[in-house]
Amino acid sequence: MMATVSKSNSKALQLIQQYAHRLRFNTPADYDPILAAIGNARIVMIGEASHGSHEFYLHRAEITKRLIEEKGFTIVACEADWPPAYRVNRWIKKLSSTNIKSANDALKEFTRFPSWMWRNTVVVDFITWLRKYNENLGERKKKVGFFGIDLYSLQASREEVLKYLEKNEPSLLEEARKNYGCFEKYSDEQEYGYCAGTKLSCGCEKEAIEVLKKMLEHHAKTISEEKTNDIESDESFYAMENAKIVREAEKYYRHMFEGGEITWNIRDTHMCDCLQDLLKHNGPDTKAIIW
Structure with missing residues (x-):
């Protein structure tokens, strides 16, 4: 039997043939x-x-x-x-x-x-x-x-923040280690999300926010100092973004078991924010390609 092409499909085919490159x-x-x-x-x-x-x-x-x-x-x-x-x-x-x-x-x-x-x-x-x-x-x-x-790298980003503080700002390390220690009772991000999302545990939202506040303050101070070179500024930026990821990933995994669109919105918003941070950090003439 010969297949027939509907008018709508025929129109679509014509458009593809006209505009496809x-x-x-x-x-x-x-x-x-x-x-x-x-x-x-x-x-x-x-x-x-x-x-x-x-x-x-x-x-x-x-x-x-x-x-x-x-x-x-x-x-x-x-x-x-x-x-x-x-x-x-x-x-x-x-x-x-x-x-x-x-x-x-x-x-x-x-x-x-x-x-x-x-x-x-x-x-x-x-x-x-x-x-x-x-x-x-x-x-x-x-x-x-x-x-x-x-934003999936909750555990890895947490470790990177602590590594940075140990090397560059030891005065903030003990408090950050204590706050991030909240996550250590969970074997992975999925277990954290299940326990926090279903109220089996109280979660680590407050602790993640506290570390992020300190890292935002630290980065602002770092880039304001005249003695700061580009490498130091970049490493501070890297650590700050990791702290943002811990906060956003905590929220993402906590809502993961609820279903619906909320986790997609958290993830997409984070990606947009991270891109804006990259553009701002690298200067007004910076141009970006998204893969």
């Missing part, structure tokens, strides 16, 4: 209409059409390279956790005193499912390209950064 590998000119449409936009949201499609990942990386080279974008912000992405950021900028040996090594802290969203060959090649690109920039030019703007 073919992208081929190793054909840079195919991206020209996309870059022309982007124009002078400050934020470009490429996103994630699927979790794991090699073809999409590769085209996304190639478009991003051109945006960096031709339009001066300096932030790649991903649907990824903040701490493991910042390890990549340190590697591509050669910021870390830690001996990160390779691109694969830089990505090794992406262990939460689905780890293959970031630990794949396309991302390995892309961050290797970013490192070389940054190496070739003049000293006065701003290097490209790689960041995660998601």
Whole structure:
């Protein structure tokens, strides 16, 4: 039996044929209409059409390279956790005193499912390209950064805040350790969310907020001091964002078992806030690509 095409489907097919733009590998000119449409936009949201499609990942990386080279974008912000992405950021900028040996090594802290969203060959090649690109920039030019703007890393972010305070602001460490100790009775974020969300325990909202207040004050003080260099400012910013994640992740997991749209709204709002923080921290001329 011959299939028939409805009028609505026929119209949709005509529109696709009229406006769809073919992208081929190793054909840079195919991206020209996309870059022309982007124009002078400050934020470009490429996103994630699927979790794991090699073809999409590769085209996304190639478009991003051109945006960096031709339009001066300096932030790649991903649907990824903040701490493991910042390890990549340190590697591509050669910021870390830690001996990160390779691109694969830089990505090794992406262990939460689905780890293959970031630990794949396309991302390995892309961050290797970013490192070389940054190496070739003049000293006065701003290097490209790689960041995660998601909020799932409650435990990892909590640990990163404490590590930072131990090294840079010991006077705040004891109080922060005491407040964050509230989370230690739970084996993972899901157990915390279940216990706090169902009122089996009182939760750690107050404690997370208290640490965040201190970290906000500390960061404001750090960036206001003339002696603070860029690396110190960046590390303070990194720690402050981790404290924000602990607070937002606490809220996310506490509401997770309620169902409905609230957790999606918490997560999306956090991503928007994190992006705004990145733009503010990196200056008014900063432009960002969202993966």
